[in-house]
Amino acid sequence: MTETLFKPGHTACAGCGQAIAARLVIDAAGKNTMIANNTGCLEVFSTKYPESAWCVPWIHSLFENCAAVASGVESGLKYLGKKDAINVIAQGGDGGTADIGLQALSGMLERGHDVLYVCYDNEAYMNTGIQRSGLTPTTSNTTTTPPGSASFGNPRPKKPMPDIAAAHGIPYVATASVGYPQDIQKKVKKALSIKGPKYIQIHVPCPLGWRHESSQTSEVAKLAVETGLYPIFEYENGQLVPRKIASVKPVEEYLKIQGRFKHLLKDEKGLKEIQAVADYNIRKYGLSV
Template sequence: MEIETDERFGHEEELFVPGHRACPGCGAALACKLVTEATGPNTIMAMPTGCMEVTSTPFPESAWGISWIHNVFENAAAVAAGVETAYKAFTERGKEEYMDYDDVNFVVMAGDGATFDIGIRSLSGMMERGHDVLYICYDNEAYMNTGIQRSGSTPLGASTTTSPAGRESYGEDVHKKDMPKIAAAHGVEYVATANIAYPEDFQDKIKKALEIEGPKYIQVFTPCPRGWRNDSRNVIKIGKLAVQTAVYPIYEMEDGEITNVKKIKERKPVEEYLKLQGRFKHLFEKEGGEKIIQELQRVADENAEKLGLDK
């Protein structure tokens, strides 16, 4: 296969290659490709157990063209911090011929379950200690690999296997955790949200983050056709609607302050986003579901007002 050189990133290698086992239309797989294009070959990535670990590295194969480390659910940030510390120590001792700290990008790529819930302790520690690591959360809003269980990222009203819609339930009963705000509260210099439906914006944020010394956090929206029960052809459409409805705003925070947001020309009602996903189907069929839709619309309106999203 002939691969054209991407002048934006200065390398021509395909660093996340075809042949992985991800589902058709997998938002997280697209995120992996976009990340490796932006970080380049001089990257060491730690990745915990999850969809992308399972689908991209079935022994003895691997879809990764970078140095890649699998670790358990709870310690990706700690592993990356250890690698970064080792490289830094060798460089300070004049051992650049073995390890050159300044030429390596230290990256974590983890799902929301390993970020919002199981791995939040090691992530907090990595940020607190100030390691030069870029942490990227691919956010598909549930534990997709182990059976579509709810996570701290699952939005209100979504039906999962552990927050199922039923006679007495409208699905998930609490709002999504605000992880970018939690990261910013650690004093992290650069925090951003992104979306695979806006790939250049995502990659520009990765490049910007890598220029900053210290911990960085980017959370990228990655629709999951299997878990969200949507047509795989609609993944990009759903991604754009998340932004256009203000359900999932795209913004940057620097030193705890919002510095840049993606404006919305004509904001759309939240219903347009929800209707494309089977995980919200019950809200349109079950009596009382309209109250959940109204609450989700209220949150979107609040996002728009707080961030100044409307043009």
């Protein structure tokens, strides 16, 4: 077995989907990799001074600018004639990607830097108290979007970040899920074989924020895909390549094992709204067999 480049002993919660995904990503990328990582859960639990779980060069950026830092690293390596031998990865959570870091990410993509950006999508600002982000699903219960007599939870739809990235005309965009480890690693390797900017968004369940059992991380991740709520696909030079769903499951199967959706289980209107989101994704991305 190949030795992992992301060591155990960090302080992630039990069942943390982000920790699993980070290990899969760096092991697929290999030791000749440099990482710029914005502020967030992954930075906090993997690099508590004076320790680090990373066995590759790793830079902590501000919350908003890991894409800019990675752009500078890539430019420096190019100037030194070393870029072809070293992979550059920028990575952050959903808040640092879709909200606070969107401008820096857009600039990196628009300028054409040979960098892979990885978004670990746990669908809220988990490190600072489970606040809503631009990638929080509609109707989700967060500390800033609590459900009540006048609210179903988060009122806004999940921001389509993969489509936003693809709109920059970059050569490769993909979504993935920690429920499918081999698919993650296949896509990371493919992305790194392509010159230019790349974007991969990985769905990573958070037992703390989603309120599911730590042993259910893989199950929850797979149900998000199997219901159509988290579509898996690739854009290769603008051409959509979807991962088909062999047997589509009703959204209740996904919602009922998470406390953040508990308020919807006895609400027919709310359930219909979520099912409509899944149905739309299935049509839009051609997910049905």
